[in-house]
Amino acid sequence: MMYDLIVVGGGPAGLAAALAAKEKGLDSILIIERDSQLGGILNQCIHNGFGLHYFKEELTGPEYAGRFIKMLEGTGIKAMCDTMVLAVTQDKKIHCINPTDGYQVLEAKSIVLAMGCRERTRGAISIPGTRPAGVLTAGAAQRFVNIEGHMVGKRVVILGSGDIGLIMARRMTLEGAKVLACVELMPYSGGLQRNIVQCLNDFDIPLYLSHTITEIRGKNRVEGVTIAKVGPDRKPIEGTEIDFDCDTVLLSVGLIPENELTRNAGIDIDIRTNGVVVWENMETSVPGIFASGNVVHVHDLVDYVTGESQKAGRAAAEYVKQGMRSREHAISVNEGKDVGFIVPLKIHREAMDAEIFFRVRRIFETSAIVVKDGDKVLAHLKRAHMAPGEMERVKLSRSLLDAIEGDEITVYAEEVEE
């Protein structure tokens, strides 16, 4: 059978994309999920703080996912769990396996890639020292503690101040562990401010900014770590070492879009971030294949994943019903000063509007986001505070898009007078 849409991944991105495509009139929609249940990583994110934008109330991860899973009821959207996609091809065939149906090749008129992301590991940052048990990513620890109900250690040092690390600092503390320190290489935290307050400050857990772990000790299980202050070159400064006796090191040192399927399919990926390169409607370099959520760029809030994925689902429906958007006279979006990976990198001329997402590269106080078309300022948006831990969003209306004369626009950030 030929599906109108196959969504790879049943986390928040996949669920929202499927539902939006259904709303726009697609009939046969299949969600393929590798885990035994839908919801993705939200199932282990039992803390609250989700849904403030989308549902206008504060939900936990499982509640947020649960709402979307409930919405599937009666829609006819099929979900195939416990199923692993092994390959996606440009002619929109999906190779997958599961214990009951074996190996099969499914066909679709459109595809949404929603595989999410994975955590950077010890190898990615080459922490020196021994290789004992007790060094694990914050996400793996989160799964053990929240889903399986097992503790991963008693005395913990956390490297990296990403949100998962901060959340796990609180979780481990509430479950009786002692979190000795949270160590961050950069001079600022990579996580949300609220998490610094309620996960570290509430429990008097010290945050060491501009520090890193210089050695892990222990033969079979972690016995201790040494941290040191780093200079502007992010290299450890001799003489600033502090030793900790601990049995566990949790790593929260960044997330990487999980795009092996995408790469093997020959779909364009940004080599620096590993994110899928998309147009404003979340279309990838291959017409009819869309991507949304953390495979595109790592989001700070799931609410934005939902919004972006609905866009992808709607675009898939439009593609199936009306065919592809013209790629002629496309508008390229460039990263200007102090702006990190931008989404989207291209805008169709016929787009009704376009939302641009990015993260700034450093902390800004009173400042502005500027969008320029050549020398012409298209938009100048004031911001009281911007930080790399938080995603910035700029919406370009149809009239603004119409005003673009060239074939590229540039987005940058700058300080302004109050």
Added chain:
Amino acid sequence: MKELICITCPRGCHLKVDEENGYEVTGNSCPRGKEYGYNEVTNPKRVVTSTVRTNSREYPRCPVKTNGAIPKEKMFDAMKLLDDIVLAVPIYCGEKVIENLFDTGIDFVATKDVQ
């Protein structure tokens, strides 16, 4: 004057609370920030999320939360109460797990359906 970062939403507004002038809050961008600022200085509260045991082999834990903020100093006491509980499946999201914590009117509720 007390300086705080609002934790009501991920925005993280920098609040100032003037204890000498009736706990006047500035720096907030919504009414909830005002409320947070006032409460944080007079009676800080937090929502607690955790898990409880279930009798399911496949899903040995069910996530729970307090359905409102409880006094911050009661967090660990609240956690302790969860130790003695084993929920039998099926469990439904929203189901009360412990009612009226410390006479606050706040309950621990399940946050996931577990079949």
Added chain:
Amino acid sequence: MYDVAIIGCGITGSACAYFLSKYSLKIAIIEKKNDVCCGTTRANSAIIHAGYDPIPGTLCAKYNVRGNLLTKEICKKLDVLCKEIGSLVLAFSDEEKETLKELYERGIKNGVPDMEIWDGDRIRREEPNVSENAVAALYAPTAAIVNPWEYGLAMAETAVRNGAELMLNSEVKSISKADGGWKIETGSGSVEAKYVINAAGVYTDIIHNMVADKSFEIIPNAGEYYLLDKCEGERVSHVIFQCPDKNGKGVLVAPTVHGNLIVGPNAVDSDRDDTATRTASLDFVRTSAVKSVPSINFRENIRNFTGVRANADTGDFVIGFAAENFLDLAGIKSPGLSAAPAIAEDAVRMLKEKGLELREKENFIDTRRHLRFNELSDEKKNEVIARNPLYGRVVCRCETITEGEIVDALASPIKPVSLDGVKRRAGTGMGRCQGGFCGPKVLEIIARSNNITFEDVLQDDTGSYILTGETKNGGAK
């Protein structure tokens, strides 16, 4: 009373066990760790050297070329990943060109077949990512890459299937003369044997000194590595060496049999068990490697590790009787992995000369199958899932390893008791997420399969516990 006791189950001990298990003998393999091949065998360059490097006349030279041949035969029989991809030694100057000639001559003397000297153009044609500064290369087509721990494991498993007894968690404490042989006291009991093979790797000198006067010393020497993700795996298609110097063969760049890229090692004196990585060493490896292959993207690193070489102070392998019927196979440094089967073959001969009676078994099992789901054809995949649905559940998503393969590993002749034990057999957690996703799931399967609690599942060796207890301790169980 055993006929032969083998101390140490690394590549050398495994090979000896395998060769000896062809005969009707009572064999004991004594291993201090909770699994086999956990020392140097699991942390090395994973190269089967062609054999041009060792000085003619040395034991290294004697066993390398023969070992190269035997390794390929064994890997084929025992279903171990081994690919003959050939190696290049790069020369960056006229002086180094002379070294290549010297290596070529040595190769001829050692019996290495089909070597060639390539010029810069040929190098660029065959290996476009190799530095433009390389002016010549020695090409040796018989060099191969192998999965070293599976290689050792396969031989040890086969020995066990043929009746050899493996004693894990048995560190040798002392050895004494016994009636008609030797008595070996281990941490878990004593073993008596007529013949003893000392294959204790970096500890061979200590074992030797238990039965004889000191005659050599092991100077442990550490080498550190990078293992890069598969997107870097095609950066080169041969094993790329630089010209050897006094510290050894230098930093190499090579694909692995799993499709990753391995880069390393350096060489620094170390302690016998010190497998820590150091920033200075890794910096050295990186700087050296880009001299050969400038475009390596080290941001794709997924793991660093350190191996400790069992270098003997004699400069060569130490092979010979330490005492009556007590055979040292010591100082097995590089090319030890390549030489192991040839050493074992010769060890059997040497024991025979000392009176060990060798009667070939009629029912010797000399095959082994490893089902690698990901390498099957689509049809075959369906077939195995129909036979056992567990092959339809992918547990390790980075390497596409199924639950069926993990269960296979847990039912193999030498049962793993740790996540790393399963990793070495099935390949779980070898990929880019390093077990972040599959670790909890594999742990659960081990607990279920071995009927132990989650808390009893280890990461690796004894003491490497992963979990410290259940949450909600006060709750009724």
